[in-house]
Amino acid sequence: MGRDSYDVIVVGAGPSGCAAAAAVAQAGPGLSVLVVDRADFPRDKACGDGIAYEVTQELSALGFDVERVFDGTIEVADLALRSPTGVRVHRRMRHQVRVVPRQIFDARLVEEVRRRGIEVRRHSVRTVRMTGDGVCLDGSLQARVVIGADGAESVLRRTTATSRPGRVALAIRGYAPELPELAGSQYITMTDRHWPAYAWSFPIGDGRANVGYGELIGHRPLSRADLLARLHSLLPGLAEPAGLRAHRLPLSSGRPPIPDGPVLLAGDAQSMINPFTGEGIFYAVVSGALAGRAAARALLAGGDAGAHYRVATRRRLGRHLRHTSALARFGGRTALIDAGLRAGREDQRAFDDLVSFGLADGLLTPRLVGRLRFHD
Structure with missing residues (x-):
């Protein structure tokens, strides 16, 4: 392949894009990968900067040197929550959370990707065109599969998605x-x-x-x-x-369906934001990894990349997303949130379930749901 022709091009070098590139390299070592981003790194990104323990596990499984990524940053063990009507809970989390400014975190992920020999290039994607054997970006960059990890204002989504974000x-x-x-x-x-x-x-x-x-x-x-x-x-x-x-x-409760085809959306571009907490980094890393593996599988073993990605997402996150969407449908009832925090205040295990539900891929467990009630 020529310099501007690749097996996979990842648009966006944030956590989702870096996870996608790492997953392609891990699942298909011989595949050529290019990551493009409109910004140079380090660059700032609006975010709460909290990195859940489960994110570090996902990054480690993708081969990132997490000690290097988080070097010099702090760990926070305590979480205090106040509900809409004043119910409070303050407990120690089962797993500590890293708090890392995105200017540091994202730049270190890009360094890790480059260390693997993956090319990262500054380029702002403006046009997307389907071709007989893949996707052409801006009339010059050609790929067999493109992964759009370019955020909430995704150019890839605006160009290719069949529906707009909901909530x-x-x-x-x-x-x-x-x-x-x-x-x-x-x-x-x-x-x-x-x-x-x-x-x-x-x-x-x-x-x-x-x-x-x-x-x-x-x-x-x-x-x-x-x-x-x-x-x-x-x-x-x-x-x-x-x-x-x-x-x-x-928010993920309004995410578009994953279609067939060679364009996969991940992270914010796929509306992967927890509707309960607004957390997106866990979803970004997991969905990026799933998209990268789906792309590699399609290129190495055949089949449609979008279909592989859709099945993998359903298997990995399906139950969790159904639970978060169900809670979002009742989000107007603050009594549900009050009751959930009461459950966490009374039981450390329920509190852990609540944290996992809000920061990772936890479920509305019987232990948590069983304690929901609408009075003190």
């Missing part, structure tokens, strides 16, 4: 001095005034915290001033955050 949230985040009463803990506080909506504060280890606020987009447009006012109302005493960035969160 979408809007969030703003920045960095501010850590509030003394929240020192050392991850904190999420919800509100019933604009439910579903919440603010967060996650310490990053240098006296500052990643702070932000997000809510489901409704019929009324949300301005930057609206988001900031609601952030300050939920985190009183917070200094004005620096480095503010806003971003859209296409």
